[in-house]
Amino acid sequence: LKKSAIIVAGGLGTRFNAGLPKQFLLLAGIPVLAYSIEAFRSAFRDISIVVVLPQTHISRWEEMCRDYSLEGTHRIAAGGSTRFQSVKNGLAMIEPVGLTAIHDAARPLVSPGLILQTFDIAVRYGSAVPVIPVTESVRSVEGDQHKPVDRSRLRLVQTPQVFMASFLRKAYEQPYNEAFTDDAMVAGSAGATVRLTEGDPVNIKITTPGDLTIAEALLAARSS
């Protein structure tokens, strides 16, 4: 079965307040984006990887690829103004056969084990979306009003999310909707029954500079 991965790093990370988009920042001396590339290559030697980057940062990334020996490990697509458009641009660069994983570059701690697991589930069920439970109390807010939500029913959604490549390409022909915060929503909106699978609490999403510190600690703990 043909396997491909689209690693989405299309955002300029204006929330991050760093000079460079977060996917270019160094985590234990290596660019954040490089971790995801390496994890997919460790999981499957023959996987085809497309990295989606902001158009304005592609040449900078190509330089980094020379510096960090990443040349030849992936192809590059230019991002769009939304995550939806970025994924769509990535999908246009892969053959619509077999299974495709969509992964956020903001999750550099994804393990080869989680990648193998999501592909394995997707082989059997047609899709795989990793989720973890919520350990905190949750409230739902509307204006000044808010009420408790039963957290036992909620799951936090991670990436990689794996789908049949041909189906996903079709799903991304839908008109854009602001509610599309991940690929499971795009696929669901196109009629797919998405299969949930157990995610990994260590597979954190880096959204603030503090999260980079956390990621370094988790990396150190992993290698010790």
Place this chain on the structure above:
Amino acid sequence: LKKSAIIVAGGLGTRFNAGLPKQFLLLAGIPVLAYSIEAFRSAFRDISIVVVLPQTHISRWEEMCRDYSLEGTHRIAAGGSTRFQSVKNGLAMIEPVGLTAIHDAARPLVSPGLILQTFDIAVRYGSAVPVIPVTESVRSVEGDQHKPVDRSRLRLVQTPQVFMASFLRKAYEQPYNEAFTDDAMVAGSAGATVRLTEGDPVNIKITTPGDLTIAEALLAARSS
């Protein structure tokens, strides 16, 4: 205005798989529980603190208090079989006047600043519950079915949660309900309109051994 705090460490932490309950484990060389005590004392020199512990571990904690110079900083109440009962036992030991903060010992990184802020909001509005936004996509699961949830409306609830002491004691006279995962739910069920305030992403809840590693990294980043 009289101020008190109940630090809840009533659980035996069977999920943690460590020999000792997590509140006794060392974080950068100091017991997890000691951090919360210190944060409340830094925020208010005259605050009255009650720590709720499993009955079986009280003498062990008293030993640790000698080892870590924590004697005289707090009083101890015996925990119950639920968090609800543990808080209730703690409330029985404080005078029902002024404001009371309920705080989970599993959040050792609470800052004096967040404590000051929650008390300040509670002085003005009668209660204060710190919350943070959700940065990940969320799904709601029911049996085999699941659907996306609008994460922009959801908030993760932290502690300390501050209330009028007299009101909270009355609220805890309600019959126990399994849905009571925090004090905001108990207070809301007793008729209070709970005031939300901005929490702190660093104020993480320690639920797994990996979270201890994260907490150490955050502590190191804080002091550097």
